[in-house]
Amino acid sequence: MRHGLILWREQELSLADVKARQVRLQQAIAAAGLDGVLIYTNHVRSAGVTWISGFTPYWSDGLVLVLREGQPIFLTALSKRVGEWVKSVAPTFEVAHSPLPGKLAGERLAKVGATRLGVVELDRMPGGVVDEILSVLPVELSDASELFTAVRGQPDRAELDLARRTDNIAREAFKAGDIKGKYAGDFTGAVERAVRLAGAEECYVAVAPDLSKDRRFIRAGKQELGRTFAVRLSIAYNGVWARRIETFSAVSKIAARLASVSAELDRASPAFPANGSISDFSLPDGAELIDWHLEAPHGTRPLKVVADAETPLAAPVPYGVLTVTLVLDGETIVASRPVGLGDSSVREAAE
Amino acid sequence: MVGEIRKKRLIEAMLEAGLDGLVLYGNAWQNDYLRYAADFGILEGEGLAVVTRDGNVTLYLDDELEGERAAVECPEVRTVVADDLIGAVSGVIARLGNSRIAAGPKRHLPYGLAAQRGDLRFEDATALVDRLLMVKSADELNAVRSAARLADEGYAVFRGAAAVGKKDFELIAEIESFFRNEGVDDNFMIIGVGGPEVRGMAPPLGKILKPGDLVTTELTPCVNGYYVQICRTLVIGEPNEAQRKVFGIYDDALEAGLAVVKPGVTAADIARAENDIFRAHGLGEYVTSEYTRVRGHGLGLFPDTKPHILEDVNTVIEEGMSMIVHPNTYNPEIGYFVHGDSLIVRADGPEILTRTPRELFSVGARRATA
Numbered sequence: 001m002r003h004g005l006i007l008w009r010e011q012e013l014s015l016a017d018v019k020a021r022q023v024r025l026q027q028a029i030a031a032a033g034l035d036g037v038l039i040y041t042n043h044v045r046s047a048g049v050t051w052i053s054g055f056t057p058y059w060s061d062g063l064v065l066v067l068r069e070g071q072p073i074f075l076t077a078l079s080k081r082v083g084e085w086v087k088s089v090a091p092t093f094e095v096a097h098s099p100l101p102g103k104l105a106g107e108r109l110a111k112v113g114a115t116r117l118g119v120v121e122l123d124r125m126p127g128g129v130v131d132e133i134l135s136v137l138p139v140e141l142s143d144a145s146e147l148f149t150a151v152r153g154q155p156d157r158a159e160l161d162l163a164r165r166t167d168n169i170a171r172e173a174f175k176a177g178d179i180k181g182k183y184a185g186d187f188t189g190a191v192e193r194a195v196r197l198a199g200a201e202e203c204y205v206a207v208a209p210d211l212s213k214d215r216r217f218i219r220a221g222k223q224e225l226g227r228t229f230a231v232r233l234s235i236a237y238n239g240v241w242a243r244r245i246e247t248f249s250a251v252s253k254i255a256a257r258l259a260s261v262s263a264e265l266d267r268a269s270p271a272f273p274a275n276g277s278i279s280d281f282s283l284p285d286g287a288e289l290i291d292w293h294l295e296a297p298h299g300t301r302p303l304k305v306v307a308d309a310e311t312p313l314a315a316p317v318p319y320g321v322l323t324v325t326l327v328l329d330g331e332t333i334v335a336s337r338p339v340g341l342g343d344s345s346v347r348e349a350a351e
Numbered sequence: 352m353v354g355e356i357r358k359k360r361l362i363e364a365m366l367e368a369g370l371d372g373l374v375l376y377g378n379a380w381q382n383d384y385l386r387y388a389a390d391f392g393i394l395e396g397e398g399l400a401v402v403t404r405d406g407n408v409t410l411y412l413d414d415e416l417e418g419e420r421a422a423v424e425c426p427e428v429r430t431v432v433a434d435d436l437i438g439a440v441s442g443v444i445a446r447l448g449n450s451r452i453a454a455g456p457k458r459h460l461p462y463g464l465a466a467q468r469g470d471l472r473f474e475d476a477t478a479l480v481d482r483l484l485m486v487k488s489a490d491e492l493n494a495v496r497s498a499a500r501l502a503d504e505g506y507a508v509f510r511g512a513a514a515v516g517k518k519d520f521e522l523i524a525e526i527e528s529f530f531r532n533e534g535v536d537d538n539f540m541i542i543g544v545g546g547p548e549v550r551g552m553a554p555p556l557g558k559i560l561k562p563g564d565l566v567t568t569e570l571t572p573c574v575n576g577y578y579v580q581i582c583r584t585l586v587i588g589e590p591n592e593a594q595r596k597v598f599g600i601y602d603d604a605l606e607a608g609l610a611v612v613k614p615g616v617t618a619a620d621i622a623r624a625e626n627d628i629f630r631a632h633g634l635g636e637y638v639t640s641e642y643t644r645v646r647g648h649g650l651g652l653f654p655d656t657k658p659h660i661l662e663d664v665n666t667v668i669e670e671g672m673s674m675i676v677h678p679n680t681y682n683p684e685i686g687y688f689v690h691g692d693s694l695i696v697r698a699d700g701p702e703i704l705t706r707t708p709r710e711l712f713s714v715g716a717r718r719a720t721a
Contacts, residue, residue, distance in 0.1 A: 001380060001539050003527050005520035005555050044378045044395060058554040059380055059539070079644060085553040123437045123463025124397070130462045189532035196524030199557075204394060205531065206420065216419045219394075221534050234395075293415075301396065305415050 001059035002043055002236075004201040008054065008089050012165070012238050017158040018054050018092045021151075022072060025052060028151050029068055035114035036067040037144045038105060038133075040125055043202075045300035048120050049074075050239035051152055051159075055090030056201065063129065064093060065105050067112060075101035075108075102132025110137045118144025121299050145299055146315075152297070155318035160341050162240035163319050164270065167338045169198045170233045170244035171266070177231065179248045179255065184209050185221030187248075188231060195235055202236040211247065211332040215325060227251060228258075230334040234303070241302040243295065243321045245336035254331060261287075261328065265337050274320030274340030276306065276313025284328060291325040294339070353490045353575065354390030354425070360488060361388055362406050364479055371450035373402040373476055374440065376459045379537075383652035384455050384480050385410075386576050391425050392536045393417060399440045399464075403447075411440050437463035444468060455480050484651050485658065486671045491577065492695055495650070495673045498574035499693060499704035501533055502581040505570045506707050513566055513714045515587060519544050520555035522566075530572055539571035539578065539654035549686040550642070562588040562716040567689040569677075571654045578654040580675045581705045582691035588716030593684045598711040601690040604628040604678035605709065608647065608660070612676065612694065612701040618664040622646040625678040626662065634682070643680035650674055650693055672696040673704075 029037050041049035042061035049064045050056045053072060062076035072093040074086065083095045098104040109117060114137070119125055122143040133139065173194035177187040184207040195203040206217035210226025217232050228249045235242055246262055249255045261284045268282040278292050293308035296317030303321060307313040323336040365373060377385025378397045385393060388400040389410040396414030410430045412418045418432030433439035441464060444452060452468075454460045455476035465473060487495070505526055512525040519542050530538050541552040544564050552567055560566060564587045571580040586594055608625040625646045626638040637643070647660030650673045658666035660676065677691025690709070694701040 001537075002554065003523060003538065003540065005557055007557055042378060042380055044380065044397065058541075061380070079551075079640075081551040082553065084550075085556075088556070123461060123466075125462045126458055127460045127462045127465045128458030185532040185534070189528045192531050193524050193528035196527055197521055199520065203527075206416075214423075216423050217416065218420055218423045219392075219536065220424075221532055304396075 002056065002202050004196050004203065005199045006056060006058065006089050006201045007238075008091060009238055012162060013054050013158045015092065017156060018052070020156070021052055022066065022092075024154070025066055025148070025151050026068055028147050029066065029118065032118065032144075032147055034116050034118045034142070034144070035112065036065055036109065037118040037120065037148065038125075039064045039066070039120045039148070040129070040300060045124070046239075047241075047297045047302040048148065048152070048300040050302075051297070053090050053092045054239060055086065055092070056236070056239050061126075063101050063105055065108055067114075073108060075104050077101055100132050102129035103136055105129075106133040106136025106139070109133070109139055114139055116140045116142065118142050118147060120144050120148045124300075149299060149315050153316035153318060155340070159240060159318055162238050163242055163338055164341050166200070166235050166237040166240050166242040167244055169195055169200055169237055170235050170242060173198065173233065174231070174244070174246050177248070180250045182224060183221065184223045184225055184229070187225070188221060191231065191233065195233065200235050200237045201239075204234040206232040206234075208334065211334070215332060215334060225250075228254060228331055232336070236302065241297070242338055243303060243323070243336045245323060245334050247333045247335060257329065257331070258333065260284075261333060262335065265335050269322065269337035269339050270341040272322070272339040274317050274322075278322070278324075281322070281324075283324070283326065287326040287328040287333075289324060290327055290332075292323060294320045294322050296320040353494055354427075356488050356490050357387050357390070357483070358406070358408060360483055361402060362404065364483060365402065365404055368453070368479055369451060370453050370474070371404050372444070372447055372452040373400075374444065374452060374454040374460070374464065374473065375400045375402065375476070375480070376454070376456065376461065381456065381459055381653065383484055383656060386652050387480060387483060389425065389428050390576070391421050391428065392576060397436060399436060401440060401443055409443070411436055437461055437467070440464060441467040453479065481657055484653070484656055485649055486669050487651060487673060488671070491651070492671065492673065494575050494577045495579055495695065496704060498572055498577045498579040501530070501535055501572045501574055502570055502579045502693065502705050503707045504533070505530060505538070505572055506581050506583055509568060509570065510585060510712055510714065513560060513585060513587065515560055515562060515716060517560050518555070519558045519560070523555055526570065535572045535574055536576070537573040539569065539580070541569055543567040543687050545686060547683065547686045550681050551687050552689065560587050563591070565594065565686055565688065567687055569689060573654070576652050578650050578652070579673075579693045579704055580650060580654065580677075580691065581693065581707060582675070582677045582679060582689040583707060583712060584688050584690060585712035585714055587714050590711050590713055594711060597682050597685050597688060598690075600628060600632050600634070601678055601688055602709055605676060605690050605692065608676040608678060609692070609694065609701055609703070612668065612696060614668060614670045614696060614698060616668050618658040618660045618666045618668065619662050621668070621676060622660045622662045622664070625676070629678070629680070637680050637682065646678055647674055647676040647691065668696055670696055670698050
């Protein structure tokens with residue numbers, strides 16, 4: 001489940017911002033000759049519904065039905081008491097309750113005489129939900145993932161600003177970590193606390209405790225830290241996810257070099273395009289690139305690897321998180337930064 | 352170790368049911384089926400475990416970062432990362448031909464997997480796995496006991512952090528930070544702050560704690576996959592007379608529910624014992640679904656598992672189950688109130704796991720946040 005603050009913050013993501021997204025999707029629905037699009041959500045596959053409504057479920061799951069016209073409908077098995085909370089944090093859709101949300105979707109579709117329904121990630125839709133829909137209405141189902149991805153891939157200002165804000169929370173929170181701690185938890189506990197006190201709705205922390213031995217990230221807080229270690233913060237704030245990886249060392253000479261690399265990446269990254277290429281990315285002088293990948297919101301996934309050295313980017317993304325692994329002066333450095341955020345974030349990072 | 356024991360039980364159950372294979376779905380919220388077979392605490396993306404009758408378990412994940420973590424955290428399980436999760440698992444299932452394959456949880460099984468199986472269909476593994484999840488082995492129960500210690504310690508941190516002027520999400524930040532340091536993978540937690548206007552618990556809303564507020568919470572830390580819950584209510588400042596009186600009713604209801612717990616009774620018997628206390632005080636309206644969801648529930652690899660403690664649930668309680676009894680509901684005088692303890696069902700009755708005193712806790716009204 002989620003563990004942090006979820007609020008409707010009109011000044012950060014306005015009703016007008018969300019309405020504009022809904023209109024764009026409704027136009028695409030009409031152009032495709034569909035009667036509506038259904039998007040599934042749980043807190044792991046939240047990104048589709050979050051984008052179209054600003055809502056993220058804290059636990060359990062639900063569906064959003066977007067018809068050609070009118071307000072989207074959030075269909076959920078959550079109780080009406082929880083529904084009051086849902087309405088308070090997402091005034092962007094109608095909330096409808098049923099122990100069988102798929103059946104309710106079928107009934108709403110029948111009401112408008114629907115015959116063709118697009119489903120985002122149809123293959124992944126819980127089979128029980130599909131059975132419930134078809135038990136009410138023999139509607140023709142098709143996969144609407146490409147349609148949704150095309151609409152979703154267009155960035156808007158609100159989302160880019162939130163991505164930058166989320167990354168800033170991560171950057172600030174890292175300052176709370178004790179690099180001289182013996183165990184991973186000594187560092188990560190304080191960092192997670194700082195993230196949550198900043199009002200983030202979620203925070204996952206993973207650690208590569210000794211980069212000289214293994215670059216893989218795990219969640220164990222009791223692992224002893226090596227000479228250099230990396231910490232991955234995955235943060236959600238107001239529905240937008242960022243990941244930030246920093247490499248640290250308790251050895252002051254190495255720490256100073258790592259801090260300098262981190263600052264260089266902060267300057268270069270935000271304006272770098274999220275286009276699945278790394279050839280123009282500015283690496284620190286003398287650094288050898290070992291590995292990279294680009295993550296981005298995709299379908300119902302908040303962040304997913306969409307490109308790497310072997311796989312080109314298949315469709316435009318609104319913004320991205322670029323992870324690079326470098327070797328510099330014999331030290332392995334892993335770093336993640338947001339990319340594709342535009343010029344203003346360059347100035348902010350430099351400041 | 353406990354993962355191996357679960358796998359053995361699962362294979363035995365499969366063989367007894369005459370199944371050749373099992374496909375179990377999981378994500379970070381609904382992870383009990385997947386974890387039972389593969390012992391992986393998935394966080395991002397989705398996973399499917401394919402179990403064959405010869406004892407092989409393969410974990411399919413759609414997230415590269417999670418695949419990397421699984422390789423380190425559960426090296427004994429073969430992990431495959433596949434962006435096309437459905438295609439990858441469908442291919443494996445197709446190679447098993449028309450053997451008997453069951454899948455679960457039935458409602459969450461991805462549509463594409465069932466569609467590609469076509470007329471061969473999956474049998475429903477829900478009942479088979481639910482039974483294993485409910486009635487636990489001795490080693491699983493020991494894992495549950497370990498989680499209980501952290502539920503108590505977590506509530507002590509919660510009480511210590513509650514102060515006038517503090518925001519609800521700041522309290523949660525303290526708890527989550529404490530739990531991560533202690534190796535707690537996850538924590539189901541909702542909260543309520545206020546008075547009679549509060550009709551339930553919810554995620555944090557940014558509410559500021561003030562004198563006279565009731566602060567309700569369910570804390571449900573997860574240790575090595577097993578969840579244990581504690582429900583308590585505290586008052587900011589000295590409890591008033593109404594708050595003390597109402598606490599007595601909920602405490603009696605909790606005692607009444609716990610007194611019934613033993614092998615052979617039903618979930619309905621426990622719920623009825625709790626609800627009768629409310630009815631005796633003229634509060635019967637407040638034990639209906641209008642005001643409350645359940646009067647307790649199972650605990651294990653999921654924080655809210657079967658059996659649900661309700662007057663219309665006739666699941667027979669068995670030795671080896673772990674659950675919470677909590678007569679949580681709205682009270683018109685003072686607002687939503689929670690009070691509950693986790694337990695293991697033993698032959699002679701309940702073994703109460705959580706040891707935090709059953710008190711209406713009070714936090715000094717003048718204790719202001721720093």
